[in-house]
Amino acid sequence: MINLAVFGAGRIGHVHALNAAGMRSVRVKYLVDPVASDQAAFLAAQIGADIACAESVFSDTSVDGVIVASSTDTHAELLLRAASAGKAIFCEKPISLDFATVETAVNAVEASGVACLLAFQRRYDPDFRFVRERIVSGDAGALEHIVMHTRDPSPPPRAYVERSGGMFRDQAIHDFDMARYLLGEEIATVYAVGNCLIDPEIGAAGDIDTAMVTLTSVSGRFVQLINCRRAPFGYDQRLEVLCSKEVLYVENRPQRGVSIADANGFRASPPMNYFIERFADAYRNEMAAFVCMIETGDRPLAGIRDGLEAQRIAEAACVSMQNGQPIHINIDWRP
Secondary structure (H helix, E strand, O other), X not given: OEEEEEEOOOHHHHHHXXXXXXXXXXXXXXXXXXXXXXXXXXXHHHHOOEEOOHHHHHHOOOOOEEEEOOOHHHHHHHHHHHHHHOOEEEEOOOOOOOHHHHHHHHHHHHHXXXXXXXXXXXXXXXXXXXXXXXXXXXXXXXXXXXEEEEEOOOOOOHHHHHHHOOHHHHOOHHHHHHHHHHXXXXXXXXXXXXXXXXXXXXXXXXXXXXXXXXXXEOOOOEEEEEEEOOOOOXXXXXXXXXXXXXXXXXXXOEOOOOEEEEOOEEEEOOEOOOHHHHOHHHHHHHHHHHHHHHHHOOOOOOOHHHHHHHHXXXXXXXXXXXXXXXEEOOOOOOO
């Protein structure tokens, strides 16, 4: 039996806790949340966990791994403590909103030898995995161009925006990671433009709600990212990959697989409500991968350095948007 501790009882912590507790070989022993709430108590009761403090988790030698799904400002410290305690790590993105802190945490975790999975769940989505396999196998031919759309159903509240780190670190970081994953190489140039076109409260909080980013890989291939905090029809997450033999598409998943036709034409179901529903399979798959990592030592699809490199692109996008110029990056570039 593998013993895990979950940090964070919010929306994503709830998802990860339930997925972990649903595995036969796992016991979620502790739930840690700095804010005592009915929500945390209810989740603890659901998964059979004790509500505890961080000290209890890191001093308990029976705990094999930790799931870090608490607020972003806690991630780096928990990574360092888990590495020091020799516990396997599952960590939500981003590692920190401060890039120097990201580097410190990544270097410490790697030096400790502790296994770490960075929670870029799209890598575990069956559709995205299939696209990657078509590219790697050569069946699709040489990859030439990628286009990704990511639009939320509606703008987040200002309070969320103020602590999110901004659109590039919060939302688009998943797209930056997927670009690296599909290309199989690093990004060399980042050019970003953005504006606040939807919600004045987001602009007042110092962020943008609409952006376009062009990435150029080290071999000269292109990625175009379209990001927005609103889509009138719901959650919009699509991918198009142009290869020499095939064009691969990942479309939005509808809530129902039924179309209705009458004299006025055809009506289709709207897409799934939000990323929690759209990537439900991916969240289960990545938790299974975390447990497998502990049991067998298998490498995760996304490790802690992938978190660092995706955030390097996010930081470059911030700089590019501010100065209006493409930013040339490599593994030594820092904001």
